[in-house]
Amino acid sequence: MSTEWLSSKEAARRLGVSAATLYAYVSRGLLRSEGTNGQRERRYRADDVAQLKRRRDVGRKAESIAANALDFGTPVLDSSLTLIENGRLFYRGQDATRLARNSSLEQVAQLLWDCDDRPFGARNLPPLSAALRSAWLAAAALPPVDSCLVLLPAAARWDHPSWVEDRAAMLATGARILRLLTAAVTGQPLSDSPIHEQVAAAWHVAAEHTPLIRAALVLSADHEFNASAFAARVVASTGANLYASTMAGLVAINGPRHGGLTRDVARLFIDLKETTDVDGELTRRVNDRISIPGFGHQLYPDGDVRAVALFAMMRDLVPASPELAFAERVANAVEHRIDRKPNVDFATVALERVLGLPKDSALALFLLGRTVGWIGHAIEQAAHGALIRPRARYIGPRPGA
Numbered sequence: 001m002s003t004e005w006l007s008s009k010e011a012a013r014r015l016g017v018s019a020a021t022l023y024a025y026v027s028r029g030l031l032r033s034e035g036t037n038g039q040r041e042r043r044y045r046a047d048d049v050a051q052l053k054r055r056r057d058v059g060r061k062a063e064s065i066a067a068n069a070l071d072f073g074t075p076v077l078d079s080s081l082t083l084i085e086n087g088r089l090f091y092r093g094q095d096a097t098r099l100a101r102n103s104s105l106e107q108v109a110q111l112l113w114d115c116d117d118r119p120f121g122a123r124n125l126p127p128l129s130a131a132l133r134s135a136w137l138a139a140a141a142l143p144p145v146d147s148c149l150v151l152l153p154a155a156a157r158w159d160h161p162s163w164v165e166d167r168a169a170m171l172a173t174g175a176r177i178l179r180l181l182t183a184a185v186t187g188q189p190l191s192d193s194p195i196h197e198q199v200a201a202a203w204h205v206a207a208e209h210t211p212l213i214r215a216a217l218v219l220s221a222d223h224e225f226n227a228s229a230f231a232a233r234v235v236a237s238t239g240a241n242l243y244a245s246t247m248a249g250l251v252a253i254n255g256p257r258h259g260g261l262t263r264d265v266a267r268l269f270i271d272l273k274e275t276t277d278v279d280g281e282l283t284r285r286v287n288d289r290i291s292i293p294g295f296g297h298q299l300y301p302d303g304d305v306r307a308v309a310l311f312a313m314m315r316d317l318v319p320a321s322p323e324l325a326f327a328e329r330v331a332n333a334v335e336h337r338i339d340r341k342p343n344v345d346f347a348t349v350a351l352e353r354v355l356g357l358p359k360d361s362a363l364a365l366f367l368l369g370r371t372v373g374w375i376g377h378a379i380e381q382a383a384h385g386a387l388i389r390p391r392a393r394y395i396g397p398r399p400g401a
Helices: 008-015 019-027 046-066 096-102 105-113 130-139 144-158 167-186 195-202 207-219 227-237 242-253 261-274 278-287 305-317 322-338 344-354 361-384
Strands: 005-007 034-036 039-045 082-085 088-091
Touching (some): 005 008, 008 039, 039 046, 096 207, 096 305, 105 195, 105 207, 105 361, 144 242, 227 242, 227 361, 261 278, 261 322, 322 344
Antiparallel strands (some): 005 039, 034 039
């Protein structure tokens, strides 16, 4: 089959852009071009132009939401970890909601990190140095994210193998970091036991409800290039080790537009519990244009599959829970008013209340699960070997103006 070639004018017409934008696509690596017999005019493959148009059309809704931000738009980077497509979530081609039913976080880490179980061998723990012991005491009373941020630098200082850049050493370091953060979140000694079992034991979760902890961790493991994963990946691209990349992810996840949104959802539950008229309070908020956190997700127009999976498991395992009934009542009432379904933030806070977990445990579960993704992205970026450095689109005053 012969290749159809387009002139720059025709390629720009099919894409609906100016010649300058067409050349920008080429400079950003989004479109290929080649010269024609030594002439200045470039030509473009028609199938490349069609593919770029499809990609751009698919992302147009998200890009209109993002406006001029790096949010749900450019830059686009290659990754083999996670696919979000047609309202579903896949880890290396496997349905994440199915994995949540029968896999541990360590098994999902093996999938995302593309490794066997050797990194999770017995006693692969960070060295318990004097610095780490001191940090442990300082972090004891802090919230989960802050506790992790105190412990990570102390552990990194004396974890000498973490600076080795070969793949096996990075994988082993990733497992040590995951176990360190589990200890930070639970306030328990370092352990090589399955993470969901450590969390359930520390939070006094009944054995029959422990699968809910495991599922929440697995469903939080990765979500493509979200803000914290991108932060971790940028740091990894500089050649920094996995401790540094994980710290970048933690700093980002704590923000109220990312994992920290769970605090706003928790506050919503408290406020609605305290009112005698839930429906009236929700109507007031909608009328006053007060944001209702925990609903809607740009990548899941028909509903966040992670929330759907968690609520389904809660119905199976704690069907008589008054907190579950209340959460579903709120979800239905909000959807009726603003046509948005609950997202994973709402679902994990509902789980926190259903199981009677400690304050901020929804965020703690999220950060523990997402640590697997941060490490996976850092390892993938290290193998890629390139520095992530987007260009700015300058909109300030021109020189001499």
